[in-house]
Amino acid sequence: MAEEKVKFGAPLKIPGWVNYALIPLVNLIAALLISGVVILIIGDNPIEALKVLIYGAFGYPEAVGYTLYYTTNFIFTGLAVAIAFHCGLFNIGAEGQAALGGIGVGLVCLYMDWMPLWMIIPFAMGAAAIFGAAWAYIPAYLQAKRGSHIVITTIMFNFIAASLMTYLLVEVLIDPNGQSPESRPIIETTWLPYIHEVVSMPKTPLNLSFVYALILSAGFYFLVWHTRWGYEIRVVGQNETAARYAGISPSKNIILAMMISGALAGFVGVNEIQGVHHRLILDFTGGYGFAGIAVALMGRNHPIGIFLAALLFGALYQGGSELAFEMKSINKEMVIVIQGLIILFSGALEHMFRPKIEAIYRRFAPARPVEAR
């Protein structure tokens, strides 16, 4: 992704805060402005909508719980997309990998429910990781060994995953006592503890997997920047020929990065199935996989950025439901519009504001000689 062309001696180094804070902020504002126009078109007041949105996301303890519960999913998929980006890969398949992760969790909780919770927890996590990683392994293998373009194969794998999921829930795992395509509920002893059971706060779906997400974020940082494996993944992502020259196998690292990516996406299944729904259902992935792309883009593939972007998206989801409830002409799809616009501005149009902002910075920043850095 971040393919940097050798520029002719960029004279003044653009400081980090411009790159990592100002530019994403400008992109976000642009996306929100356009969203405001949409709200105007459908006949509502955008300022009012923004107020409702923010109140709905952070205004009272229950809202914060919901926001953080959504944030959890976005952290998982954001990290998943980011690790693939670091290896130069575009993983559009987080949606399918999350679905598979859910199947893994579901199977453990449905059929190994004789185990006590402290055993179920690692098994369910392991199953989510293995199922997600396995689903990512095939496109990764095809990219690494046969040169099949991973963007296309992961798209195809999303559809295949959706079919597989439907098949399993309609034909195999369906609750014999029910009509709809979902499994029987998992027994309560396998449920992931809610945060409100530990900390005093109102009842929300926020559960232990939020803590996993934070731990995994720290692990992500350590892996990518402070281990030789992360180093190898980044070399492959930035320059594959240099990797071969240095004796770093591109195919091994492509497969490794994609499997980590798939595993991370799979944890969405832990949060949703073991944490909240307590049964295997269709479409529990709800677009989190696609939104992960936006989260990674906005978060610049760094865990701190990803956390902030995930929080933003979590707030959008939670605030959006409040919005649909409070304002007459807005329904919850408005959130998808905002999400899409954020991807558009911070991803596809990332080069639109950047040169102008950099030029403005250069004009007003004190001139310094090149060497001084």
Added chain:
Amino acid sequence: MSEQSPALELRRINKSFGPVHANKDISLSVDRGSIHGIVGENGAGKSTLMSIVYGFYQADSGDICVNGQNCHIENPQSSIEAGIGMVHQHFMLVDTFTVLENIVLGVEGGYRLSAGLASARKELIRLEKEYALEVNVDATVGDLPVGLRQRVEILKALYRGAEILILDEPTGVLTPQEADHLFRILDTLRDQGKTVILITHKLREIMAITDNVSVMRRGEMVAHVKTSETSKAALAELMVGRSVLLQVEKEPARPKDTLVAVRNLTYIDADDVPRLKDINLDLKAGEILGIAGVSGNGQSELLEVLGGMLTPTSGSIRFEGKELVGSKAFAARNLRKIGFGHVPEDRHRSGLVLSFSANECTVLGYHDKPEYNRGLRLDRRAMVETCQTYIEKYDVRPPDPYLKASGFSGGNQQKLVLAREMEQNPDVLLVGQPTRGVDIGAIEFIHKQLIKMRDAGKAILVVSVEIEEVMSLADRIAVMFDGGIVGELAASEATEAQLGLMMAGVRDASSGAKAAV
């Protein structure tokens, strides 16, 4: 248009890329019906200047006059209309198209192709005859050899009615014989009244073919002379700004044991094209073996096989008597562990990761060595410290281990790569294009370092497309052509003419060369 006015005149052209002033106040006058050479080192601004003439870039200031008339050239289209044609260093052809389709691209003559293609075919066949530029118009360009693709480029320009033809480093990919053929074509063009501008950094070509020559140095035009009134040495001095040490000072080599023995090495690539054919070489301790040849004749593959990046199809490589091919050691990572160093041909493509900081580049290929690792953790402090010592020892500027590799100049980037590979103290050092795109001061430094390693008893392989570099650096020279070794000779006995013939694939060149002289 008057007969006296020059075909092309440039007045005080200026162009900057950010802080880099690539062209400073360039003025130039090219006579009609002449071959005009423009020489300069890599990065002197020749290509930028010609890209401005061709409308690829806009000059920041200055005028371009064609046939005495001020032309406002703002894109390639207006340049073509002014009668300027350009043959780029990297051919601008669509590989999947036929010659005919490539040539009509942009001047198809109407929205329907069939009519335009038919008339173009006639015109092309006429042009091919007139300028002796035969090529099958229905061949797919991707299947043509390089020399013919270049002809397609020339035809493309002529078909567009070019009166002024600019060739940018046209011989880089040609054998000396193919180059001579090209020069005959250029002679014909001149005789037909066309004006030719030849951009090159090879003085041999300037002396052989041009009428006038202009010299560029660091973005400035430093001299205009008649070719007949100058010499190679004089031009070389103008190019670099001081007299050059063409010969590297060194003691005669004292070769010892053969460290690496290559026997019957063959490599066939994924498309079934044989890239290396039956190569036999010996790398001896205390000696520099130079590989000469036109680029693309298997040198890159030879380096990549010896560096463990490619697996040979057959043959053997022995290191200190032990067979490497098929063994576990034969992989880029493991070869480094047993004492191979590798300075790759292209530091941007493989030697560095440009977006990484200098200290991260310092461990490329050695990142799993114990000194850079503490348990699971990569020891970033050790990386920075190592980088710091390299920077001091090799005088890398700016001395900043946190600066991104892309922020260093070519010479300093090359020093970073050399430092990394040499400081591991390898027994065998493979070096590709040691001084490509490196400024003259750094060239001397790099050559001295290589000689120093040789004198310390290391076996060194140097691959270079610059004949002069191979001749001055190597103790023994092997010449590659079409994937094979044409012959091997002692550097002290080699002449440029002889090497040139060998580079064209003439096997028994020593007698041939004498006959030719």
Added chain:
Amino acid sequence: METFQIIVLLLDATFRVATPLVLAALAGMFSERAGVVDIGLEGKMLGAAFAAAAVAAVSGSAWVGLGAGILTSIALSMLHAYACVTHKGNQVVSGMAINIVVAGLTPTLGYAWFSMGGQTPSLSGDARFKSIILPFAESSRDIPIFGYLYVELISNHNIIVYLAAAAVPICAWILYKTRFGLRVRAVGENPHAVDTAGISVDWLRYKALIMTGFLCGIAGSYLSTAHGAGFIRDMTAGKGYLALAALIFGKWRPVPTLFACLLFAFTDAVQARLQGVDLPLIGVIPVQFIQALPYILTVLLLAGFVGKAHPPKAIGEPYIKER
């Protein structure tokens, strides 16, 4: 005779399902042959479907609706061009963004304008493209086999189905026999060659993307004003991606792409018919497997197990002039 009838019915259904696929795949062909990845076919179709249905419902004319659908799709295509060509943005991200924006915007606007849960009013009369009875359909009915085929299979489709059939040779002609086609193919292989030949790479790609928008607009309008009778949220249901798969399966060439679309549409028709049917020897084939089949086939093709696809060489890379 019964098997024959079943086959004819299957093929008839195949044509109806294949129509939007063919148009969208051809749309993708112009974009991708010009070197611009287009995973936004889905969003453009969905946007066009909504606009066509909304405008047709208001104006009462399917043709006006079609025009609105085409314009909407072209506008989205231009957004893609603005991001990827003008600002050299990532083409996959841009396509993705367009898909997501449209997926959210269509129900949002539909809800606000028609208050029908994100749908548009049901279309009838002139607001919908009706089936056309071809000449001599009645009189040829009695001719054995041919007559039946003519009446049941060839005749009695709406105009857009015939349009899609005609689009294949027309697009093939444009791509291979015109100046525009030559340039499009060139810019997808080597944009530098196009630039140095004095042709603007950016403008050429814009033009190719206008073609993409145009064809995609017809494909989307078909869904809501010809095949269906109004807009339903997410009514493309992955057809844009399926068209993209067909384009790849057809190796970016018009005629093979047509056959890929027909194959995918045929599996869809068969799936509808095979639901729960116990086949001899095989047993019941899960519907979901047949639904996934086109995607599995495309993956196998990409993996090189079924032939080898050579994408346009410069695809996915924004054109940046080099020094």
